[in-house]
Amino acid sequence: MQLDQSNNRSAEPSEVVSRYLEAIYYMWSEKEPLRSARLADWLGVSRPTVAVGLRRMTRDGLVRMNGRKEIELTPKGMQSAESIVRRHRIMERWLTDGLGLDWVTADAEAARLEHAVSDVVEQRLYEVLGQPATCPHGNPIPGYSQAAAREVRLSSLRTGDMAGVTRVSEVAEREAPLLLSYLHQRDLTPGRQVQVLEADDVGKTLRVKVADREVTLSHETASKVWAVPTSASSAVRQGKVKA
Known part of the structure; x- marks a missing residue:
């Protein structure tokens, strides 16, 4: 399976914005309350720092606040977040399956490497790894699988x-x-x-x-x-x- 990634990198978010998008995506997928205070706790930064970041992301059309003052990813933000998470989880599989690293080390190294991986390398890694459906600890790789319905x-x-x-x-x-x-x-x-x-x-x-x-x-x-x-x-x- 090959994803159409022709538009994924046209406006690649900064590393800081990528961290925000990734965290928001994880919180959303785990049904965590998507509030700025919780996002600050998640990222380990101050609430004013998160407020500034969210204002910029709102301006760039990546997030919006709903009527309950919760953060929502826009379609553009969701596409960017899925791309980031997909690269991270594929990198984790390579680091564990290919290099034999433990979960903790692989997770940390994937966070460092994911921003330097091109679409070509991402797709090739996915194929070489046997087209995995999940990261090493079972979370679905966006675009290739989804969580089990009866979890x-x-x-x-x-x-x-x-x-x-x-x-x-x-x-x-x-x-x-x-x-x-x-x-x-x-x-x-x-x-x-x-x-x-x-x-x-x-x-x-x-x-x-x-x-x-x-x-x-x-x-x-x-x-x-x-x-x-x-x-x-x-x-x-x-x-x-x-x-």
């Missing part, structure tokens, strides 16, 4: 439920190294089957069995892992299924 957050499962891990959420830059390393070391990776041994709503923890080991997760950490239910009890709770 739920691991934190929504109950005692006795079973599910197959599909992906690990993209999270704020300062949180990513800790979370990715923590989950990778505990085998909570795409393709793994998970059984919930205990869902403790009072203690806000989830004890699971994965790859013949027991792991206890906080609800906050478990909410960053997406999975498709494989047991009847969890599959019937349609109210918690992501459309």
